[in-house]
Amino acid sequence: MTKKLTEQKSEEGVTPAMERQDGKLEEEKVFKDPVHRYIHVRDELIWELIGTKEFQRLRRIRQLGTTFLTFHGAEHTRFNHSLGVYEVMRRMVENLEKKGAWDEEERLVCLASALLHDVGHGPFSHSFEKVFHMDHEKWTREIILGDTEINQVLRQMSPDVPEKVADVIAKTYDNKLLVSLISSQIDADRMDYLLRDAFYTGVSYGQFDMERILRVMRPEEDQAVFKHSGMHAVEDYIMSRYQMYWQVYFHPVTRSAEVILSKILHRARELLAENYPFKITPIHFKSMFNGEVTLKDYLKLDESIILYYFQAWEEEDDPILSDLCQRFMNRRLFKYVECNPSKQMLIWPELQQLFKKIGLNPDYYLVIDSSSDLPYDFYRPGEKDERLPIHLLMPDGRLRELSRESDVVEAISGKKRTDHKLYFPEDFLSDQTTFAKEKQKILSLLTNQEG
Amino acid sequence: MTKKLTEQKSEEGVTPAMERQDGKLEEEKVFKDPVHRYIHVRDELIWELIGTKEFQRLRRIRQLGTTFLTFHGAEHTRFNHSLGVYEVMRRMVENLEKKGAWDEEERLVCLASALLHDVGHGPFSHSFEKVFHMDHEKWTREIILGDTEINQVLRQMSPDVPEKVADVIAKTYDNKLLVSLISSQIDADRMDYLLRDAFYTGVSYGQFDMERILRVMRPEEDQAVFKHSGMHAVEDYIMSRYQMYWQVYFHPVTRSAEVILSKILHRARELLAENYPFKITPIHFKSMFNGEVTLKDYLKLDESIILYYFQAWEEEDDPILSDLCQRFMNRRLFKYVECNPSKQMLIWPELQQLFKKIGLNPDYYLVIDSSSDLPYDFYRPGEKDERLPIHLLMPDGRLRELSRESDVVEAISGKKRTDHKLYFPEDFLSDQTTFAKEKQKILSLLTNQEG
Amino acid sequence: MTKKLTEQKSEEGVTPAMERQDGKLEEEKVFKDPVHRYIHVRDELIWELIGTKEFQRLRRIRQLGTTFLTFHGAEHTRFNHSLGVYEVMRRMVENLEKKGAWDEEERLVCLASALLHDVGHGPFSHSFEKVFHMDHEKWTREIILGDTEINQVLRQMSPDVPEKVADVIAKTYDNKLLVSLISSQIDADRMDYLLRDAFYTGVSYGQFDMERILRVMRPEEDQAVFKHSGMHAVEDYIMSRYQMYWQVYFHPVTRSAEVILSKILHRARELLAENYPFKITPIHFKSMFNGEVTLKDYLKLDESIILYYFQAWEEEDDPILSDLCQRFMNRRLFKYVECNPSKQMLIWPELQQLFKKIGLNPDYYLVIDSSSDLPYDFYRPGEKDERLPIHLLMPDGRLRELSRESDVVEAISGKKRTDHKLYFPEDFLSDQTTFAKEKQKILSLLTNQEG
Amino acid sequence: MTKKLTEQKSEEGVTPAMERQDGKLEEEKVFKDPVHRYIHVRDELIWELIGTKEFQRLRRIRQLGTTFLTFHGAEHTRFNHSLGVYEVMRRMVENLEKKGAWDEEERLVCLASALLHDVGHGPFSHSFEKVFHMDHEKWTREIILGDTEINQVLRQMSPDVPEKVADVIAKTYDNKLLVSLISSQIDADRMDYLLRDAFYTGVSYGQFDMERILRVMRPEEDQAVFKHSGMHAVEDYIMSRYQMYWQVYFHPVTRSAEVILSKILHRARELLAENYPFKITPIHFKSMFNGEVTLKDYLKLDESIILYYFQAWEEEDDPILSDLCQRFMNRRLFKYVECNPSKQMLIWPELQQLFKKIGLNPDYYLVIDSSSDLPYDFYRPGEKDERLPIHLLMPDGRLRELSRESDVVEAISGKKRTDHKLYFPEDFLSDQTTFAKEKQKILSLLTNQEG
Numbered sequence A, B, C, D: 001m002t003k004k005l006t007e008q009k010s011e012e013g014v015t016p017a018m019e020r021q022d023g024k025l026e027e028e029k030v031f032k033d034p035v036h037r038y039i040h041v042r043d044e045l046i047w048e049l050i051g052t053k054e055f056q057r058l059r060r061i062r063q064l065g066t067t068f069l070t071f072h073g074a075e076h077t078r079f080n081h082s083l084g085v086y087e088v089m090r091r092m093v094e095n096l097e098k099k100g101a102w103d104e105e106e107r108l109v110c111l112a113s114a115l116l117h118d119v120g121h122g123p124f125s126h127s128f129e130k131v132f133h134m135d136h137e138k139w140t141r142e143i144i145l146g147d148t149e150i151n152q153v154l155r156q157m158s159p160d161v162p163e164k165v166a167d168v169i170a171k172t173y174d175n176k177l178l179v180s181l182i183s184s185q186i187d188a189d190r191m192d193y194l195l196r197d198a199f200y201t202g203v204s205y206g207q208f209d210m211e212r213i214l215r216v217m218r219p220e221e222d223q224a225v226f227k228h229s230g231m232h233a234v235e236d237y238i239m240s241r242y243q244m245y246w247q248v249y250f251h252p253v254t255r256s257a258e259v260i261l262s263k264i265l266h267r268a269r270e271l272l273a274e275n276y277p278f279k280i281t282p283i284h285f286k287s288m289f290n291g292e293v294t295l296k297d298y299l300k301l302d303e304s305i306i307l308y309y310f311q312a313w314e315e316e317d318d319p320i321l322s323d324l325c326q327r328f329m330n331r332r333l334f335k336y337v338e339c340n341p342s343k344q345m346l347i348w349p350e351l352q353q354l355f356k357k358i359g360l361n362p363d364y365y366l367v368i369d370s371s372s373d374l375p376y377d378f379y380r381p382g383e384k385d386e387r388l389p390i391h392l393l394m395p396d397g398r399l400r401e402l403s404r405e406s407d408v409v410e411a412i413s414g415k416k417r418t419d420h421k422l423y424f425p426e427d428f429l430s431d432q433t434t435f436a437k438e439k440q441k442i443l444s445l446l447t448n449q450e451g
Helices: A002-006 A044-051 A053-060 A065-069 A078-099 A104-116 A125-132 A136-145 A149-157 A161-170 A176-182 A188-201 A210-216 A228-249 A252-273 A283-289 A295-300 A303-313 A319-330 A341-357 A407-412 A426-430 A436-450 B002-006 B044-051 B053-060 B065-069 B078-099 B104-116 B125-132 B136-145 B149-157 B161-170 B176-182 B188-201 B210-216 B228-249 B252-273 B283-289 B295-300 B303-313 B319-330 B341-357 B407-412 B426-430 B436-450 C002-006 C044-051 C053-060 C065-069 C078-099 C104-116 C125-132 C136-145 C149-157 C161-170 C176-182 C188-201 C210-216 C228-249 C252-273 C283-289 C295-300 C303-313 C319-330 C341-357 C407-412 C426-430 C436-450 D002-006 D044-051 D053-060 D065-069 D078-099 D104-116 D125-132 D136-145 D149-157 D161-170 D176-182 D188-201 D210-216 D228-249 D252-273 D283-289 D295-300 D303-313 D319-330 D341-357 D407-412 D426-430 D436-450
Strands: A024-033 A037-043 A217-219 A224-227 A335-338 A367-373 A391-393 A399-401 A417-424 B024-033 B037-043 B217-219 B224-227 B335-338 B367-373 B391-393 B399-401 B417-424 C024-033 C037-043 C217-219 C224-227 C335-338 C367-373 C391-393 C399-401 C417-424 D024-033 D037-043 D217-219 D224-227 D335-338 D367-373 D391-393 D399-401 D417-424
Touching (some): A024 A044, A037 A044, A037 C210, A044 A053, A044 A149, A053 A078, A053 A149, A053 A295, A053 B319, A065 A125, A065 A252, A078 A176, A104 A161, A104 A176, A125 A283, A136 A161, A136 A295, A149 A161, A161 A176, A176 A188, A176 A224, A210 A217, A210 A224, A210 A228, A210 C037, A224 A228, A228 A391, A228 A407, A252 A303, A252 A335, A252 A367, A283 A295, A283 A303, A303 A319, A303 B303, A319 B053, A341 A417, A341 A436, A407 D407, A417 A436, A426 A436, B024 B044, B024 B078, B037 B044, B037 D210, B044 B053, B044 B149, B053 B149, B053 B295, B065 B125, B065 B252, B078 B104, B078 B176, B078 B188, B078 B210, B104 B149, B104 B161, B104 B176, B125 B283, B136 B149, B136 B295, B149 B161, B188 B228, B210 B217, B210 B224, B210 B228, B210 D037, B224 B228, B228 B367, B228 B391, B228 B407, B228 C228, B252 B283, B252 B303, B252 B335, B252 B367, B252 B417, B283 B303, B341 B417, B341 B436, B417 B436, C024 C078, C037 C044, C037 C078, C044 C053, C044 C104, C053 C078, C053 C149, C053 C295, C053 D319, C065 C125, C078 C217, C104 C161, C104 C176, C125 C252, C136 C149, C136 C161, C136 C295, C149 C161, C161 C176, C176 C224, C188 C210, C210 C217, C210 C224, C210 C228, C228 C367, C228 C391, C228 C407, C252 C303, C252 C319, C252 C335, C252 C417, C283 C295, C283 C303, C303 C319, C319 D053, C341 C367, C341 C417, C417 C436, C426 C436, D024 D078, D037 D044, D037 D078, D044 D053, D044 D104, D044 D149, D053 D149, D053 D295, D065 D125, D078 D104, D078 D188, D078 D210, D104 D136, D104 D149, D104 D176, D125 D252, D136 D149, D136 D161, D136 D295, D161 D176, D188 D210, D188 D228, D210 D217, D210 D224, D210 D228, D224 D228, D228 D367, D228 D391, D228 D407, D252 D303, D252 D319, D252 D367, D252 D417, D283 D303, D303 D319, D341 D417, D341 D436, D417 D436
Parallel strands (some): A224 A391, B224 B391, C224 C391, D224 D391
Antiparallel strands (some): A217 A224, A367 A417, A391 A399, B024 B037, B367 B417, B391 B399, C024 C037, C217 C224, C367 C417, C391 C399, D024 D037, D217 D224, D335 D417, D367 D417
């Protein structure tokens, strides 16, 4: 009987792993994946980690937060991405193994870290972290070290494995090569998300030749380097990253939705602080607002919980909360103008006054959002946020930093780009049945500060 | 100012449509779509329909229900699919227009019907409809004709447009050609979902050459036919459909999740009927259970609401509800064996007895699920569920039914295939610390009935 | 110095292989391939075989003969395909090695056989073989065993290796499993050509999931079998094969070009026999016509030689040779009608008379071409051309023939389909300035026999 | 009858166009194309041009010359590319037509120019033009204006059409917008070849979103400009171009084959001048060498003619001609080192002396090849080779030059990159059975000059 049952369909097969002495599954498990075609699981440890409820929870958290409101294809979750990072890492390790010995435990620590690197993310992390000063990295650590199924599975292997995995993810692990495979300027995480996010949004910018990059990777003591003959694939990757940041991740419409989301959270916190009588008590939020979230509380947070409240709040009496929630749920987003911070300071007081006059609280309806990105950086010793540069392995055996060889990378290297936008509810302003003069004035101020 | 604001980014741009006399947008709107690359909106009507809250709600309902638990890529929503069907229809109409005049209103009715054909779907419709005897087609009609933003937008065009659109979707509209473009054995709906579901699951079966099919379509009085020279593209479509049904839509693991979902709903209904004291009152479910769902209630239902309750119910005292919800949320699904209905009847009473003996309620833990599909059918006049066959337009001008020309279609034509599976919680049975003998007996009965 | 030179660009890098004791190249060589992305060469033997002049000659022979006149994309050569078959085999062997030991020599024999299986093909083999009773399989054997660079390279390994490779290709080798990987109903050769020909023609029919097929292959004593869970990928492969035969390989326009090509060869042979005074002596053809082609002669034949003569012959005085060559070079092909052999016999004498009357030699201008294909066959012991069927490995360990499990394969299994077409120069017939009555009569006969 | 015959298979269908009053084909003709999926021909003029023998000749001339010796997939021809340019132009015109009226004749002139822009290319144009001072642009003009089928077809439309088409291709036509669609920094020619060459070589660099670029094109008086919202697609195109030049078009191995090809031509010219007694008289070459090529001669040149001679010359007694031809045919290319022109001048005399000493003629065996590319340039009035820059159409209606908006384009804009390589026969040098000392010295000089 058992035999038959284990022979069931392969995709995310429901069968518990057969026990084997060597930690390998009886039969390799295969997940169909639209980005990497197949995700292969041979190790029992990985199979069991995927089955834990903390990992399954990632199915209810979108990979790209509010991006689906701009690119409707981008509905994929962190579960999806985490499997992908694991698979990229599995292939990396397979290639690197051929070049030199890897300890079996080190290999599993590496794969587990890839799989679990995002496990601490909550719903719409970006906004939540800013509003509630949460830190998904801290939660990742707690989930790996705390009283969880994940911890249990890891400990079965050896009691110090959870600590090791947590250290790799925190970049404090002593095998720097291993750390660099997950966190560096070219790592399994980024390679998966660029390809995956490009696939699901449908943009063509994110394409690069990952297979080639993996084949030209060579292990060095504290990071992987890339054979010079593969430079163009690496160049292409850097350019993809650059394009994806500005075309997708920082898309102004996505940021409009994020602005609204943040303001909803602010408003709810304020109302809770004021003991506002919510129609449905936001129990899931209370601990967040008072900063006493337990691990158990945290693990309950997912996007369905958030959307449940937002839907409920559409009918709250508080006009700000209700309006913002309706905006988010029905995609009635804020408009934006480019914003020059220095010019904008001059008109800010007047704008705020005008907003108040027409009955709009400027704290919620007049919002500047700034995004900035540094697509690639060479080594700047001593600087804050210093990054390990990408090195090429030259034919003569020397290493050379990428931007010294590549014109296009050199062109964007070290150049931080920042973008400021001013968001506001244009629908309210264009309805000029009331306060026509003030609204006209606001619109004209917004336009002028832009030019 | 206005000009500037409307020139913002195109993807699902936030700008309200400029009013024009001819119902066309000032500037075509473009959605990036991973399946059709771009979705083009030129008509103000379509743009406004997409912006309604009833349509936006489809973002919170997955296209493939529980399939994401089998194929992790399949996280796409009905919003995504609905835009796709609209786009396929837009291209169809563009091609057909070249072949003969279309009335402008008819064209818009056609596009709107394509966009809205699924608007009445609720969360996990398949299971909900079975348990609560709901009917998404009825809801589609109500949403189009009732007090909704969609109705308002449609009525702006002309007061009888809502009725027309509802009739097209209900297949009662008198322009049969138009109806056939949305509902027939080869229509915009199916072409989009096969391509889209294949794309998101990552399987290769769903591929076919839609562009070719659209180009060989020719309008006839009550349906579209296909030039003989494009037969192979049509053949390929039929084969794709066949493969997708058995490889994806009826995947046994997906059905395991559906079985559990149905049983959760059954259990909740039973508990409500018994006035079981829920920790969190399932207000959203009450009206469903008593069959008095209003349109307003219905529109609040989406998958985040359902998952909110399922998470809450994991902590209910009722062991069945709590267990089933944990299974669904953490993907601890039922196992299955093939099931021969006639043989199975013989052992059913004994199995049920044994389940009761070991403390498992067989109504919830021993479930047969049957799926059947008829991939293509030629015309069988007078039969129930009669279907319009696909016709080829031969070089000499005659029409010929597809299966008479195509060997492969002939081979599967009219052949209904049915599959029965018996689902049960193997984890409970394989834990033989208690009732070892009974559990062994159950497993042996399940195995034997299969062979 | 040497080091530097060997570090040059990888694609078909010009560097001779470094000698190593283990027969491995210092650095893996990589060919960029649009179908399999990369072709990997690690073995010195393979690298050297690719560099032989007999193998390089395959660059001047198109994979699909006259198909480029129907599908302009299909300009790829046998060199291209041969590398592909090698790569598919390399992946097969890599997968099979994991399942059990392979002798190193056996592995290399296998890879070399895959690479060289088509090395005996000449230009437009199909037509040449029919007209000159040549046999590319015989030439393959001679090239491998004769005085060639290929033979030299193979013999370096061991003196009996050439014989072994020739036996594998001739299917007489005693390791039947190995033979089946190259020649069976699902082998490396077919998998590559279906994918490759689909890629270059641009048709979508040839797609199937090769990666999946390779993963579910399992070695049995005398053939590879496929795990049942991969059945649908195998089904898809069979359907692809079926579609490619009728949509591409037997495309009637391609066959029109082949008909003309054959008639050119016939005419040239006839003229040579008659000592017709060619303006340029067709030295390359002479030995062919008298059946005394040496290996050295044969290796000089490639498509540029053939096209050189065809261009020259456009200006010969013989009106038939000149006309046919102009048709081939300038793509002025024959038209065709469907042809029912039994009906056609009745009108044949009259048609021939009419052709003669209007001055067209029916031996050259009235040609029937028949194509037939048996897409898949189960085992028919004792029958001529018996084929090894495809077997599935069932969950319980039994083997089961594919068509017993798959409805679609069953539908086309064992069903030979034959197609007859009658080709003729319609341009001559439609120009009715002379012999209007006869030409009209011919056209009418052709039409009537068709119906 | 006629009806039936015209209903034959579509791909490059053999049917002559039905005559219609409006110049449209009865039924659109469709070519399957792997890059653009389908190429659509509706105009009789285009259909007939494709059928001319001068256009069909392009089937025998590879698009990328010797590149197939580096990337085996790149066996596609200029026929293939020319159809592609036509199709890109057809789509451009379709889009631009929506924006404003186009005269029907202007439209056809535009399409014909796109189709015919490369019709004057000969075999391996790059090398031939350098050695024989030929000019494919001059030949294009002669083919269009001279006694050819192409001229006849064009003149049927109107007597001045050939002149117009020739002017468009020569960039002297007065409709500058139309000229810019075929020849500018972003035109139909380049868009097709980047996509096509990337497709056939299998590299990923050449991908960009052509559909998007076509949609954001807007006609201005003397060139097409691009809406700012599509800037990133244009950026991507520029980057693709940049990568393709250095990764594919200037690949050092391709250049090695080109060097050998040029030297073969030089040698043959020299021998002809000396009245060397060729075994087979190279009639096709004679007129080239004495500079008196007629149009009729020129049209006979294709790659099969060239390869015919190269094969024959492998057996000539002249050791240089024979060696070089064997190298080309069997892909035994020259090796290369990077070459610094200033350093190299110092060692040149010594190298030449050493080559002579070991019996290698340095004129043939010691060759410097320089390639340079300017990926994009803004406007530099008055400079030689001034190029029309790419302009973006900003939201406010102004035009802005691309590199002012795009960081990455700015980074490579106006920067010409030149690369020098020194080619030589390493195989001769590494065989040190004779002249060991001199050969060692040569290798050491080559290495040192590089560093």
